Amino acid sequence: MKKFLALFAVCLIAGTACTKKSGDSSQAVSSNEIVFGEYGSMTGAESTFGVATHKGVMMAVEEANKAGGVKGKQVRVISYDDQGKADEAVTAVTKLITQDKVHLVLGEVASSRSIAAGAVAQQYKIPMVSPSSTNPKVTQLGEFIFRVCFIDPFQGAVMAKFSINHLKLKKAAIFRDIRSDYSVGLANFFAEEYKKLGGEIVADVSYSSGDMDFKSQLTSIKGKKPDVLLVPGYYTEVGLIARQAKELGLKAILLGGDGWDSEKLTEIAGDSILGSYFSNHYSHEDKSPVVQNFVTQYKAKYGEVPNGLAAMGYDAALVALDAVKRATDTTPAAIRDALASTTNFQGVTGVITINKDRDAVKPAVVLKVVADKTFQYVTTVNP
Amino acid sequence: MRASSALKQLLVAIVVTAAIWGLGWVLEDNINAYIVRVIVNCGIAIILALSLNLVNGCAGQFSLGHAGFMGVGAYISAILTTVYGGPFFQSPLGVGLAILSGGLCAAAAGYLVGLPSLRLKGDYLAIVTLGFGEIIRIVFLNIDAVGGPRGLPGIPRFSSFFWVYLCAAITLVVLKRLSESSYGRAILSVREDEVAAEAMGINVAHYKVVAFVISSFFAGVAGALFAHYQGFIDPQSFNFNRSVDVVIMVVIGGMGSLTGAVLGGIIVTLMPELLRVFEQYRMVIFPLILIVVMLVRPMGIMGYRELWHFDWFKKIFNRKKRVAAEA
Amino acid sequence: MQEFLQNLVNGLAQGSVYALVALGYTMVYGVLQFINFAHSDIFMLGAFAGVYLAMWLGTSLPAPVAAVVVTLGAMLFCTAIALLTERIAYRPLRKAPRLNVLITAIGVSLLLQNLGQVVFGSDPRVFPPLIPTYSLFGTEGIVINNIQVLVITVAGLLMAALHFIVHHTKMGIAMRAVSYDIQVASLMGIPSDRIIMFTFIIGSALAGSASILYGLSYPKIEPLLGVMIGLKAFVAAVFGGIGNIMGAAIGGIIIGLAESFVVFYVSSSYRDAIAFAILILVLLFKPAGLFGTLRREKV
Secondary structure, eight states, rough: OOOHHHHHHHHHHHHHHHHHHHOOOOOSSSSSEEEEEEEEOOOSSHHHHHHHHHHHHHHHHHHHHHTTBBBBBEEEEEEEEOOOHHHHHHHHHHIIIIOOOSEEEEEOOOOOHHHHHHHHHTTTTOOOOEEEOOTTTGGGGGGTTEEOOHHHHHHHHHHIIIIISSSSSOOEEEEEETTOOOHHHHHHHHHHHHTTTTTTEEEEEEEEEEOOHHHHHHHHHHHOOSSSOOOOOOOOHHHHHHHHHHTOOOOEEEEEEEEGGGHHHHHHHHGGGTEEEEESSOOOOSSSHHHHHHHHHHHHHHOOOHHHHHHHHHHHHHHHHHHHHHSSSHHHHHHHHHHHHHHHHHHEEEEEEHHHHHEEEEEEEEEEEEEETEEEEEEEEEO | HHHHHHHHHHHHHHHHHHHHHHHHHHHHHHHHHHHHHHHHHHHHHHHHHHHHHHIISOOOOOOOHHHEEEEEEHHHHHHHHSSSSOOGGGGGGHHHHHHHHHHHHHHHHHHHHHHTTOOHHHHHHHHHHHHHHHHHHHHHHHHGGGTTTGOBOOOOOOOOOOHHHHHHHHHHHHHHHHSSHHHHHHHHHHHHHHHHHHHHHOOOOHHHHHHHHHHHHHHHHHHHHHHHHSOOOHHHHHHHHHHHHHHHHHHHHTTOOOOHHHHHHHHHHHHHHHHGGGGGGGGHHHHHHHHHHHHHHHHHHHHHHHGGGHHHHHHHHHHHHHHHHHH | OHHHHHHHHHHHHHHHHHHHHHHHHHHHHHHHSSTTTTHHHHHHHHHHHHHHHHHHHTSSOOOHHHHHHHHHHHHHHHHHHHHIHHHHHHGGGGTTTTHHHHHHHHHHHHHHHHHHHHHHHHHHEEEOOSSSOOOEOOOSSSSEEHHHHHHHHHHHHHHHHHHHHHHHHHHHHHHHHHHHHHHHHTTTHHHHHHHHHHHHHHHHHHHHHHHHHHHHHSSSEOTTTTHHHHHHHHHHHTTTTTTTTHHHHHHHHHHHHHHHHHHTTOTTTTTTHHHHHHHHHHHOOOTTTSOOOOOOOOO
């Protein structure tokens, strides 16, 4: 038995070593295809975000290939998992750039990993497009780093403005995810803007993504009697938070950001989240053919409705493909210039223009949760 | 006689240092950056595994919080070279000093952890070290000045193949010397039988703490090197999974064996890279291989032995001694 | 005052889940002297089994019956997986050094987690509301809902049942004997392999029931849900005195309460550190845990 296991282990290891070698030599980029690299957290605690983004990216690329590719060449995507770790992200991107010789890198969702890996992309002067990293520092890394989403300062201000101007509610509590840089950033900018507009933050407590019980924090928030409760986290926790808030009898209106965007939100939260608002890149209700097409195709291909991250992944890939199309040739520098000059690009998540800081200038929409899986459009906030 | 052996040692040290430097120079120019990166990561893993080997392998104390010390070293050194340092710490000497400080602070943390560990046995000790590791991580997660969950970017990328492997070589030499000294023997005796050791007059408590402190120092150095290689750190890099990785390195290599720790460090770093072929199944296959290795060879690759215990090694390197003895 | 009571109830409910899981850790440790890291992932698998079973049953059975069936199903599934891992991964290592079994357990845990992500997908699932939630008495200040009461009651009953089994049945005596000294026990004619299997069965059945209670309280199920709960339950088992059943149960409750109160009255950002801090404090004063006995080593 032992010998068998030993032999099995040796074969497994030898097999992987062998396959790697043969894979290596053919990875050199041939001149008749475009290669995109993608890195994301396909395993680990944040795998649901990485996988969703990946699905969006793959769908965009496959559609492009079916339509004949870009500049007459087919596009190939090499995806590496970073397990949600910053050092793995750096390794993955280093491999993509130095060994797989990709033309462009797509990734990541978490700003911390984008910052870590972006430094490598900038160093080797390969353009990188982040689908969902919202920390301002990401694009500050250098002229080769882009993003197709809005940044925290903007989104944070959106909900603050909405709360004061639209809902006319001036007492807010914040419930942030201490483990997520997205959540912390959004919370900070919301608080800044809210106070500037004359609002009052009555409570500021935190949870960790992965937690399942929020009752003690919610109890302390309830005691401060806020009008609104900002929960700038991901739908994975927000659903439970909403539920428990309702169970405790907390009366505040819940507000959130684009991390809420998923049909799982209402599934997990049930009734408790009805009447809440969140800012997003786009609305499923948007009747424009681009959006409806995307939703239908995605449902057909993957059997589920796309969430916000999948939509951003799709758009990141689309913007990248469009840049390659417009670029004078397929050198990284040319692609970079094409990316920088992206103007009024009709993506699924809105009309994208890349500004001089290489951030996407696009309006945010505020949506209201009205029924199961139904988010109703309320208003648009322009940058 | 003594002077000449000291001179000989100095000569060996210089040759080895030059060799590492030369190797680094060749590698960085000719091999692609990804492979160099994997190799450097192996180097950092080697230092981690060697340091944990002292506690888990030699002293027989089961520590599950090693990542915490790595984190202390990383953050302290990074704070010095970014947030609070000033221009001195940007220079190579300054960075070196920062790395040293990281190691020393980690050693202090090791002292704090080692103290309560005296009274605890086996699995209790494991969970307490796990607890300390997690507490350290959570503390860093909550300090906004070092970025909290957003991490600390902009660390000068000072580490390179040369520095990492130089430190690895130093670690190996120090720990080898330690294990062959009376201090080391005392530490080993703690693992073998605490009661007997105490009866022989060995202050078991003292040696346990010493093992912890030395081990944490090197873990801190490894963490600092890691920080200055990545250019970016966040608390997630120093979580329980990282501690588990290091424990796996030590166990796979063979507990108590220095060469085992080196091998373990290399294997555990290389394996996920080699397994990239399998994409999402990679993290299913990795633990599977681990389980199989445990079932098939529970004592690890080297068992308790070292490379220099093997007959063939002795034949190659001790020919001079034998010739001299025969003459 | 009201908030104090609110936190009390919240803490008790959460602590009950921790306690049930902690019991599994402590029982396996008692007989095998090793920490089964994979226990929390078996808990996770139970929750998934519950989800699928509940979906399969649909509305064919009235709610309370469906809940019981799902719970039993989950318990069965957990037991099966536990026995499988015991047979394949742990039994061959009975004679090996403790650290190796531990690494194997970690390996099994990682395997189950990642396999779960591959098989179930990493997007969270929703646990069907087998028992509709409603508040029992909701006033302005304190709100208790029926699920919380259910959790506390069921956990209490199960722990009482366990206590009965361990202290008033032959199996229980055998288990205790094996946990004292496995070699002597087998010399006395106790089939130690079977007792160990039985221990695993009970431990994982408890985890299975805990998983359904968890699913009813927190309907979001995903492959990594066992990680934090497992860690805290494990801490509970240790500081209650590992191997000690009452210690594990009380430990779990204490951690649940402590988290609830400290998060409310002190700070929420250090929540995860609380369990460990308590552990370290307790172990400083009582090195064998609250109820553990320091085994004097005879030389």
